[in-house]
Amino acid sequence: MNNSVVIKGNKNGIVVVLDKNIEFDELKNCLIEKFTSASKFFENANMAISFEGRKLSDNEEREILDVIDKETELNIVCVIDNDELRQQYFKNAVDTKIAESCAHSGQFYKGTLRSGQVLESESSIIILGDVNPGGKVIAKGNVVVLGSLKGNIFAGAGGDEDAFVVAIEMDPMQIRIGSVIARCSDSTTKSKLKKSEAKIAYVEDGNIYIEKLEKDVLSDIRV
Structure with missing residues (x-):
């Protein structure tokens, strides 16, 4: 099983753990595969999301959010910055x-x-x-x-x-x-x-x- 992307969920949101040792394009393919297989669990859910395991640029974060938006019906209402636990902000x-x-x-x-x-x-x-x-x-x-x-x-x-x-x-x-x-x-x-x-x-x-x-x-x- 490919564990380059691990999705952890609770009633308040999801945490996506990302492998820092692979190329971003390969990581995106893993994201598509993982969220496609898990899409039925997120149908019309409104959730916060946070990313762990890998430092993402603004563009990379936007691309990941676009993948989630395309492959699931999950509504991301905010992204949590785990580094400083800042206030929730608008999805890009x-x-x-x-x-x-x-x-x-x-x-x-x-x-x-x-x-x-x-x-x-x-x-x-x-x-x-x-x-x-x-x-x-x-x-x-x-x-x-x-x-x-x-x-x-x-x-x-x-x-x-x-x-x-x-x-x-x-x-x-x-x-x-x-x-x-x-x-x-x-x-x-x-x-x-x-x-x-x-x-x-x-x-x-x-x-x-x-x-x-x-x-x-x-x-x-x-x-």
């Missing part, structure tokens, strides 16, 4: 799609938006920081908060109900998309919105829905 493919959708016609803002501050954009905007309670963002396009969202957000301010809002920590006071408004309840919404878990808010059938940021959800979003 998801992160790239979000950045591209905003960067093509949007802008970046770096910093924390504090109470009383208002940030306006004529297009989409990516915020590299937090939106604190009392802070407000108004954008004619999409809003992506690469931090904590606890203030007020108005996306699609020109009437675009196809706009969306994404945040690493989604705990807003109010979200408005186009003409649709949703106010988060202290007693119900906060218990449902897990801290440090990327979520997306969008309009469907006249209502605003907030869901975990996953590949299947992104594929339905119009950009």
Whole structure:
């Protein structure tokens, strides 16, 4: 049996142990074989993933994630960096799609938006920081908060109900998309919105829905 790739799983995620002594192309073939044979165990599962045994470059990690995406129905929601146990981060493919959708016609803002501050954009905007309670963002396009969202957000301010809002920590006071408004309840919404878990808010059938940021959800979003 070829043990160049070993998959260890638990209820929270999977650990992929990689042989450091073989060429990467050979390792990819082993990955394809291993995940193809194990695909039935991962059907539509949402899991975190971590890699051990071999130092991977960003490109190599992306290629491995692409193999997993192609060979299984496993939804990778985050990659854990075992070297420093850093905070969970967006899966590369998801992160790239979000950045591209905003960067093509949007802008970046770096910093924390504090109470009383208002940030306006004529297009989409990516915020590299937090939106604190009392802070407000108004954008004619999409809003992506690469931090904590606890203030007020108005996306699609020109009437675009196809706009969306994404945040690493989604705990807003109010979200408005186009003409649709949703106010988060202290007693119900906060218990449902897990801290440090990327979520997306969008309009469907006249209502605003907030869901975990996953590949299947992104594929339905119009950009």
